[in-house]
Amino acid sequence: MAPRLVHYSDVENVYDTPERAGRLAGLLEDLDGEDALLAGSGDDTSPGVLALVEDGAQALDFFDAVEPDVETFGNHEFDHGLAALRDLVADSPQTWVSANVWADRDADERFAADAGVVPATVLEADGATVGVVGVTTERTGSINPEATAVEFADPIEAARDALADLDADYRVVLSHLGRRDEELARAVDADAILGGHVPTERRDRIDGTLLTRPGDGGSVVLEIDLATGEVTRHSVADAPLHEGVADAMRTRLAETGLNEVVGTVEEPIDRAETTLFGGESRLGNLVADAYRQETGADVGLQNSGGVRTGDPLEGEITAADLVSVTPFEERVVVAEVPGDALREAFEWAASPDLGFAESGWWHAQISGATVAWDPDAHRVESVEVGGEPVADDRSYTVALSDYVLHTDDEFPSLRESQRVERWGIQYEVLVEYARETGVAPEIEGRIAEVSDAERPEVTER
Known part of the structure; x- marks a missing residue:
C-alpha cells in the first residue's frame, strides 16, 4: 500500500495565462491514478483578472477537468464574498476540508457546511486510507476584508482536534498557514503537512513530519509517496497541454473586454x-x-x-x-x-x-x-x-x-x-x-x- 499525494497550491492568477493553466491541468491529469490523491492547499481560485470577472468561478473549468480529491481554503478564496465562495464549493467536484473556519462558532455552525464543507475526510488510494484535515490562517480576516464576517479559530488546535478523530492509515494536513507550518508540525501527529500561503517552495521534515509547499503561480506540482516520504518535483512548463482548459481560459479572457x-x-x-x-x-x-x-x-x-x-x-x-x-x-x-x-x-x-x-x-x-x-x-x-x-x-x-x-x-x-x-x-x-x-x-x-x-x-x- 503506497498512496501518492499530488500537491498543488497558490495557483492564483494562473487562469490568466491559458497555456500555463492548460499545462497545469495536463500535469495533474498525467500524475493522477488509482493510487493518487490530488490535493490543493488554498488560493487556487483567486486572485486574478478572470477571478475578478467571474468571482472565482473560472476555477470550475479547471476543477471539472482535473477532478481533484480534496482542497482547503486559502485567504484569497474569500476575495469575492461568502456567497460566491459557498456557490463555488457547492459546484466543484472535490471535497473541501476546513477545521477552523466558522460561520458562527457559538452556534456550532461551520462555514459552508450546507455546501459540503467538512473539517476532515478519509479517502482511499491504492488500498490504504488517508485522513485529511484542512486549516486556514487565522489572520485571514485581517488580510482580506471580505472574510471579516466569518470566524477563524486557532488552526493548530483545530487541526489537532480534527486529527484525533480520524481513523486512517495516513494522516495529512492541508495547511494555508505559511510560516506557522513549523509550529503545526511540532504540535500534531501527522505524516505530512501540505502547505501554501508563502510563494516559495519547500520540501523538508520537522519532528518526523514531512512538509511540502509547491510555491505560487501554478509553476510546480509536488508528488509525495506517503509510504517512503519521497517527494518528486514536477515543472508545469514541461507538462502536456490540456487543450480544453486552455481554450476555456482563452474564451473567458476574450469575453472580459x-x-x-x-x-x-x-x-x-x-x-x-x-x-x-x-x-x-x-x-x-x-x-x-x-x-x-x-x-x-x-x-x-x-x-x-x-x-x-x-x-x-x-x-x-x-x-x-x-x-x-x-x-x-x-x-x-x-x-x-x-x-x-x-x-x-x-x-x-x-x-x-x-x-x-x-x-x-x-x-x-x-x-x-x-x-x-x-x-x-x-x-x-x-x-x-x-x-x-x-x-x-x-x-x-x-x-x-x-x-x-x-x-x-x-x-x-x-x-x-x-x-x-x-x-x-x-x-x-x-x-x-x-x-x-x-x-x-x-x-x-x-x-x-x-x-x-x-x-x-x-x-x-
Missing part, C-alpha cells in the same frame, strides 16, 4: 517574487508612481505582496495585463501620516515578521521617497521624502491601497483613522496611468541596500 492595448514595453518587466520582494523593482515603481500621480500625494506606497507574480510584461501591454498586477477591488486612498509613523512603516517593511513571506524580504514599493536599509539586520538606516529627511514634526500625504489601512498584518503604523481621501480602484488607476504616461519604469535608486550604497550604479534585480 480588457484586450485594449494601453502601452508597449521594450525591456521585459520581471514579476518574480524574488524581484518584487527584493527591494526596488521596475513593476513596483510603476504601481507606486501611478498612485502618486493620480492623487498628487507626497509618497506612493504599494505593499510588495499586493503586486502579483506572473510572466514578465513585454511587448504590447493590454488592460488585462495591468489588471493582473493588482487584481483587487480595493480603492487607492490618501492617508495623512505623521513623520514618525511613516518612518515606522518603512522600518516594518524591513522586518522579518510577515507570516506569508521569507526572512530578509523587503515589503514596500515606493514613489516620491528614498530608503536605505540593511537586509541582514532588518533595519532601515535612512528615509527621505522629496529629497529631505523625514521629519517627525510634520505630516505627509501617502497614496496607497485601502487594504493597507485595513490590515494589521502589514504596516501597522498606518491606520484607517489617517485616511483623508478615496480615489479609484487600484487597477483602474494603473491602467489610466499607462494610457497617459506609458509603461517604461526604471530603477532609480529609491530603495538601496546599505551594502550597496557606495556603488556608482543601481542595476535591475
Whole structure:
C-alpha cells in the first residue's frame, strides 16, 4: 500500500495565462491514478483578472477537468464574498476540508457546511486510507476584508482536534498557514503537512513530519509517496497541454473586454517574487508612481505582496495585463501620516515578521521617497521624502491601497483613522496611468541596500 499525494497550491492568477493553466491541468491529469490523491492547499481560485470577472468561478473549468480529491481554503478564496465562495464549493467536484473556519462558532455552525464543507475526510488510494484535515490562517480576516464576517479559530488546535478523530492509515494536513507550518508540525501527529500561503517552495521534515509547499503561480506540482516520504518535483512548463482548459481560459479572457492595448514595453518587466520582494523593482515603481500621480500625494506606497507574480510584461501591454498586477477591488486612498509613523512603516517593511513571506524580504514599493536599509539586520538606516529627511514634526500625504489601512498584518503604523481621501480602484488607476504616461519604469535608486550604497550604479534585480 503506497498512496501518492499530488500537491498543488497558490495557483492564483494562473487562469490568466491559458497555456500555463492548460499545462497545469495536463500535469495533474498525467500524475493522477488509482493510487493518487490530488490535493490543493488554498488560493487556487483567486486572485486574478478572470477571478475578478467571474468571482472565482473560472476555477470550475479547471476543477471539472482535473477532478481533484480534496482542497482547503486559502485567504484569497474569500476575495469575492461568502456567497460566491459557498456557490463555488457547492459546484466543484472535490471535497473541501476546513477545521477552523466558522460561520458562527457559538452556534456550532461551520462555514459552508450546507455546501459540503467538512473539517476532515478519509479517502482511499491504492488500498490504504488517508485522513485529511484542512486549516486556514487565522489572520485571514485581517488580510482580506471580505472574510471579516466569518470566524477563524486557532488552526493548530483545530487541526489537532480534527486529527484525533480520524481513523486512517495516513494522516495529512492541508495547511494555508505559511510560516506557522513549523509550529503545526511540532504540535500534531501527522505524516505530512501540505502547505501554501508563502510563494516559495519547500520540501523538508520537522519532528518526523514531512512538509511540502509547491510555491505560487501554478509553476510546480509536488508528488509525495506517503509510504517512503519521497517527494518528486514536477515543472508545469514541461507538462502536456490540456487543450480544453486552455481554450476555456482563452474564451473567458476574450469575453472580459480588457484586450485594449494601453502601452508597449521594450525591456521585459520581471514579476518574480524574488524581484518584487527584493527591494526596488521596475513593476513596483510603476504601481507606486501611478498612485502618486493620480492623487498628487507626497509618497506612493504599494505593499510588495499586493503586486502579483506572473510572466514578465513585454511587448504590447493590454488592460488585462495591468489588471493582473493588482487584481483587487480595493480603492487607492490618501492617508495623512505623521513623520514618525511613516518612518515606522518603512522600518516594518524591513522586518522579518510577515507570516506569508521569507526572512530578509523587503515589503514596500515606493514613489516620491528614498530608503536605505540593511537586509541582514532588518533595519532601515535612512528615509527621505522629496529629497529631505523625514521629519517627525510634520505630516505627509501617502497614496496607497485601502487594504493597507485595513490590515494589521502589514504596516501597522498606518491606520484607517489617517485616511483623508478615496480615489479609484487600484487597477483602474494603473491602467489610466499607462494610457497617459506609458509603461517604461526604471530603477532609480529609491530603495538601496546599505551594502550597496557606495556603488556608482543601481542595476535591475
